Amino acid sequence: MLNNIIACNLVTDNLSAFVDRELDEDFDYEIKKHLSVCLDCRRKFSKMLKIHHLMKKYFNGHLKTDLKMDFMKLVSFI
Amino acid sequence: MGVILRYLRKHDYKNMDLISLIEAAQASNLLALEEILRRQGNIVYSSLYHMSPFIDNIDDLSQEVLMRIARSIKTLKKKENFKFWMNQIISNVFYDDLRQKKRKPNAVSIDSFYDDLSDNTQKEIEDTTINIEEKLKNSELDIIIRNSIRGLEEHFREVVVLRELQGLSYEQISRIVGVNIGTVKSRIARARIKLQDKLKYYVG
Numbered sequence: 001m002l003n004n005i006i007a008c009n010l011v012t013d014n015l016s017a018f019v020d021r022e023l024d025e026d027f028d029y030e031i032k033k034h035l036s037v038c039l040d041c042r043r044k045f046s047k048m049l050k051i052h053h054l055m056k057k058y059f060n061g062h063l064k065t066d067l068k069m070d071f072m073k074l075v076s077f078i
Numbered sequence: 079m080g081v082i083l084r085y086l087r088k089h090d091y092k093n094m095d096l097i098s099l100i101e102a103a104q105a106s107n108l109l110a111l112e113e114i115l116r117r118q119g120n121i122v123y124s125s126l127y128h129m130s131p132f133i134d135n136i137d138d139l140s141q142e143v144l145m146r147i148a149r150s151i152k153t154l155k156k157k158e159n160f161k162f163w164m165n166q167i168i169s170n171v172f173y174d175d176l177r178q179k180k181r182k183p184n185a186v187s188i189d190s191f192y193d194d195l196s197d198n199t200q201k202e203i204e205d206t207t208i209n210i211e212e213k214l215k216n217s218e219l220d221i222i223i224r225n226s227i228r229g230l231e232e233h234f235r236e237v238v239v240l241r242e243l244q245g246l247s248y249e250q251i252s253r254i255v256g257v258n259i260g261t262v263k264s265r266i267a268r269a270r271i272k273l274q275d276k277l278k279y280y281v282g
Contacts, residue, residue, distance in 0.1 A: 016263070016266050016267035017263050020248070022247070047274050048270060050274075051273050051281050052242070052270065055223075055242040055273070058223045059243040062124045062127070069119055074141065074144055074148060075111050075112045
């Protein structure tokens, strides 16, 4: 039981880095294994993934806006 | 390469990859330099827009960053490090501006950012069946997300912009921000938890 709690905490603490694929291969595998059996952590993972996707979509939307700036004029100052 | 570039027209630079553009710009090709600034302009603007708690001088700051890129492009040794190098310039300009204003980060009340939310926005927050794709096109949700990001503390906002907007790795972020990778990892995680809380009606 204690092991399960520690495992869940460890997984929860690393879900964000897991979403970003910033964990080493072995640990990444351990988290995948844990998520396959733990519904509670899977819910937290789902939320983490959703906020990551929401931010990406939001920022992508902002990058599509045309910046009104005279770039040639900027370059001409150099 | 230099000889060929001399005969290229402005339009041709749009199809060139970034590394080739940097090489050309370093050889004093102004059209290549212009294309680099054009491509990076929105990223620079959007990064500063989301990093800064102030919205009055983002155009000026963006222009300053692009000027510094143009002035110092020849000093960039490893072309593949351009993104990292550019982000160091963005960070420098951003913090120089904060220092000039003699204000500490987070000096602006977070609450003030929520003042412009209309009644309609509040009604939308209560709608838990919202289609995110559709709602992202809606400027009101855009305001809610923007305010949620602005409501984060400075050090959280910075890593969110570098990670989600710029797509930088934790290692690159740690070098730009000047903290170790563990701190970057922890800040991104905590920032996301805070954003989850602020945007809970949209992420379930």
